[in-house]
Amino acid sequence: MSFFKRLKESISAKAEAVTNKFREGLAKTRDAFVGQVMDLFTRRSKIDEAFFEELEEILIGADVGVNTVMELIDDLRAEVKKRKIEEASQLKPILSEKLVGLLKNEGEEAELRMNPDGITVILFVGVNGVGKTTTIGKLAWRFKQQGKSVLLAAGDTFRAGAIEQLEVWGQRVGVEVSRQQAGSDPAAVIYDAVHAAKQRGVDVLLCDTAGRLQNKANLMEELAKIHRVIQREIPGAPHETLLVLDATTGQNALQQAKLFGEKSGVTGLVLTKLDGTAKGGIVIAIRQELSLPVKFVGLGEKMDDLQQFDAEQFVHALFAGLAENEAAETDANAEPGA
Structure with a gap:
């Protein structure tokens, strides 16, 4: 199952009202940051040094942070080499998956720590x-x-x-x-x-x-x-x-x-x-x-x-349209009975 389809299924299990809050609240970032990323993937079908340099500029421009961007770009280079990826479109879900990984650590609790025995x-x-x-x-x-x-x-x-x-x-x-x-x-x-x-x-x-x-x-x-x-x-x-x-x-x-x-x-x-x-x-x-x-x-x-x-x-809120399109394409391309 593709990353975007897994992400969509995970989100569908959560409150729709919360999902809408994230989508609406992150509209400005989505339009600016993801719009530029998608434009890059469309213009540069092949993955080369110019592609990585432009992606690096977009990420830094979105305030992701220079150190974080350098590490992320290095990770993407490694994935491209490891999986022998040539088409830029194949990198979309990998980028999204890496961003999820940067935002959370396994075992980390987003819930507030509450006192079970008093105030x-x-x-x-x-x-x-x-x-x-x-x-x-x-x-x-x-x-x-x-x-x-x-x-x-x-x-x-x-x-x-x-x-x-x-x-x-x-x-x-x-x-x-x-x-x-x-x-x-x-x-x-x-x-x-x-x-x-x-x-x-x-x-x-x-x-x-x-x-x-x-x-x-x-x-x-x-x-x-x-x-x-x-x-x-x-x-x-x-x-x-x-x-x-x-x-x-x-x-x-x-x-x-x-x-x-x-x-x-x-x-x-x-x-x-x-x-x-x-x-x-x-x-x-x-x-x-x-x-x-x-x-x-x-x-x-x-x-x-x-x-x-x-x-x-x-x-998901950042890549909302892309995630839905990718999931739909995956369903359309799936073999009958698969």
């Missing part, structure tokens, strides 16, 4: 403007849909309007917000929120944090202090520290990921605003450079447009 604490980190507060609000809504009780902690006490913004989300979703005055000690805010969560017996505590202080060292020290406070009050917490990144910023997002990943104990990534960029390849670059799982992706403005990341859905 689950999730800490959110990231610079200002990436959609951190919006992500917290949408995730709170997601948990509410699952029947869980949620409390939000307004730990970003430095950015003007941050507390009020989180409160607006709390009102929209129907969850309470634990807060203090602007300028308060963030660790003290989180401490109070943990105690409030215990008293109310909530299932999930979602903690906002500052994205900027006087300098990077101060910010990292503040995050480390928050970690210590949470761990002291709830052993094993925070159960997730999610780094929120704006996909539209491309390589800047990768630099932010490196900074926070090294210093703040990040366990997973959330990439927002994927629907607003034609360079969705940044997901692959960040995934490869940091070896951290992508937990969620933002695919639009609606409440349910924050979706749990799925590597197969991602690649």
Whole structure:
């Protein structure tokens, strides 16, 4: 069975609404990136050095990342040699399969790590403007849909309007917000929120944090202090520290990921605003450079447009038309009774 047919069958077993979210949310990347790839495969029927050089340029242009692209091109060269491939069209499913492999590791869990014996604490980190507060609000809504009780902690006490913004989300979703005055000690805010969560017996505590202080060292020290406070009050917490990144910023997002990943104990990534960029390849670059799982992706403005990341859905959404055409051709060419 061809890769595209296997991919289509795998996707068909998943919720159609989720598949549509990925397809719609990745439309800009699909039109730009995959459009160029398909044009290349059409124009250059033979695989030669010029073919690989142009494919390399397209992948780098989609923000897949130079190091990742070099490795991917080397892998494709090896496959061409190993399988004695001459026609460019034969490389389409191999490229797609390689992309799926880059986006997920065997045994890696995209699901959030939840506390089976009490409150689950999730800490959110990231610079200002990436959609951190919006992500917290949408995730709170997601948990509410699952029947869980949620409390939000307004730990970003430095950015003007941050507390009020989180409160607006709390009102929209129907969850309470634990807060203090602007300028308060963030660790003290989180401490109070943990105690409030215990008293109310909530299932999930979602903690906002500052994205900027006087300098990077101060910010990292503040995050480390928050970690210590949470761990002291709830052993094993925070159960997730999610780094929120704006996909539209491309390589800047990768630099932010490196900074926070090294210093703040990040366990997973959330990439927002994927629907607003034609360079969705940044997901692959960040995934490869940091070896951290992508937990969620933002695919639009609606409440349910924050979706749990799925590597197969991602690649299927990019190559949607191609996958369907290839699968149809495979069915048409299959021998009767086969």
